[in-house]
Amino acid sequence: MTTAKATKPSSKQKLFDAALRLIGERGAAGVTVDQIAATAGVAKGTVYYNFGSKDGLVEALLRHGVDLLAEQLRRAEAVPDTESSVETLVDGALLFFGEYPEFAQLLVSEMWRTPGQFHGTLSLLRDDIVAIVKRVLQRHADAGRLCGVEVGTASAALFGTLLVVALDWQTFQRQRTREEVRESVMLLVRGMGRGQGKR
Template identity: 75%
Template sequence: MSTPRPGRTGATKQKLFDAALKLVGERGAASVTVDEIAAEAGVAKGTVYYNFGSKDALVDALLRHGVDLLAARLRPAGEHDDTEDALAALVDGMLGFFAEYPAFGQLLVSELWRTPGQWHGTLSLLRDDIVSIVKAQMQRVHDAGRLPAGVQVGTASAALFGTLLVIALDWQVFQPDRSLAEVRESVLLLVRGLGPQT
């Protein structure tokens, strides 16, 4: 039996990710079948099982893959010396990511707060990965005295993550005519307006 070439296997997995993301983003993970994912990807049903073992494993891998991509977009915010530039980089990273992968935003919103959710454990870990990146920057905002009195860094981090996720989804679904620059500026005005008044 021959072993699949890494490039071909990677391309097949990406086709399956893309197909699953489209379908799961539209309808939620629970209602999508392996047959539908395979048909959307243009591959045999057995290809899904060969690459992932099951639909659940595919969705789990898809969630991890998407969050890894998002984290890679957000990490460069830590390279900025100025806290305002770092926050702008976070906003740019999240909005840009969800503009490129709108179905992943739909998947996160539909599965992250589903109770009880089949992927709750995986999503909790992945959410923590993203929020920890945001939290590092919010800690800098706090240390600079720019966080309102009484607001905990953890709360501010979760709030910023949730705000950006919902704004990105709202933009993609209800206001697609708005440009990335317009949405970005609105978010930055909101974030700046929450600081202590001087």
């Protein structure tokens, strides 16, 4: 009995799952608290009890998802070889977005919405992720494997590439394996290391 209760998802987790699914399909603005509660199978008041409002739920969802993504990406920082660390970073992002494709949709739809309701929160969360990518690429650059591209620009570009490539993979090219997609991204990364000294 205790075990069964422990394995049941909490009301908060049900709300996260329902909100992620609905927001991924319709965008944050197109989803109501009633719809989230109905999809989660909980009372509407549960949303307000746990998060205060729909906006509170969406912000918590964004933070939760970025925390999970950051956890995946940080594994790359422990890999000694610089190219292997970039590959681990790319693979971690693809693994996360493969498991949570709706979160990629949410980030794409909200991150570049102008003006965006969650722009402030997303800016901070984006900075957290790009900082991890930057640390990995800085090591890559220090090893002489990143030519002529400023590390901050390369980091933002790689994060954007991973987000859009993962979304394209999950939406239009599901027949491709994660390994195939990873290698395609790594070809782009390796291309940034070619032609050093040419200005």
